[in-house]
Amino acid sequence: MVFRVLCRVGQRQRRSFAQVVDGGFVAPKLKTLEDPMVGKHLVTSETVARSEVLFKVDLTVEDGRLLRDPNMYSLQVSEHQHLDLQKVPDDKGGIARFLSHLDEPNLKPVITDESVTFSAVRKLEPGEELGFHYCTTEWSMASPFECAKDGQSIQGFVYLDAETQDILKKKELLAAHIQRMASKLE
Numbered sequence: 001m002v003f004r005v006l007c008r009v010g011q012r013q014r015r016s017f018a019q020v021v022d023g024g025f026v027a028p029k030l031k032t033l034e035d036p037m038v039g040k041h042l043v044t045s046e047t048v049a050r051s052e053v054l055f056k057v058d059l060t061v062e063d064g065r066l067l068r069d070p071n072m073y074s075l076q077v078s079e080h081q082h083l084d085l086q087k088v089p090d091d092k093g094g095i096a097r098f099l100s101h102l103d104e105p106n107l108k109p110v111i112t113d114e115s116v117t118f119s120a121v122r123k124l125e126p127g128e129e130l131g132f133h134y135c136t137t138e139w140s141m142a143s144p145f146e147c148a149k150d151g152q153s154i155q156g157f158v159y160l161d162a163e164t165q166d167i168l169k170k171k172e173l174l175a176a177h178i179q180r181m182a183s184k185l186e
């Protein structure tokens with residue numbers, strides 16, 4: 001009997017941990033906007049504190065969210081794995097897929113074996129477009145495009161000129177897998 005009660009407590013704890021990691025990872029401080037150049041994108045509707053985590057996605061759930069090949073809505077999480085942000089459940093339809101590419105990013109993705117988090121690199125004011133530098137996680141993108149802000153061609157880290165690669169390295173924005181892949185070329 002005691003054993004069964006302990007098992008039930010254990011199950012409850014496991015379930016609620018899974019909810020914290022995987023469900024409702026959208027902070028209630030965001031709204032979506034749409035414009036002809038960038039498409040749908042996310043904007044802060046309230047102040048966001050420096051280091052505040054806006055999204056957290058569990059990488060350990062085996063539901064097909066990790067792909068071998070990239071797509072327009074995937075985030076590269078290791079040398080051969082791409083997180084399909086269209087497949088990640090949340091209470092607002094997986095809106096992390098609407099994060100923009102920003103040359104001066106206000107979010108930093110942190111990728112571990114277990115999860116990806118996006119946190120604010122500084123205090124954010126209401127009305128700021130949210131995004132990260134796509135080339136800090138993507139080696140070679142499935143859907144290259146021209147940045148609406150500066151016309152730069154965004155195709156992935158490997159296509160950046162050496163100077164831009166170096167700037168991203170020095171700003172400590174590069175994901176570990178991009179650093180590893182870059183060091184193999186040196």
Ligand SMILES: C[S@@+](CC[C@H](N)C(=O)[O-])C[C@H]1O[C@@H](n2cnc3c(N)ncnc32)[C@H](O)[C@@H]1O
Nearest residue numbers: 038039040072073097098100101145146147148
């Ligand atoms: C992950 S999706 C982001 C959501 C997308 N805006 C939408 O409406 O579905 C990436 C795509 O958004 C667009 N995008 C993101 N950042 C951009 C930027 N800085 N300039 C122009 N287009 C951008 C590009 O079309 C890119 O292929």
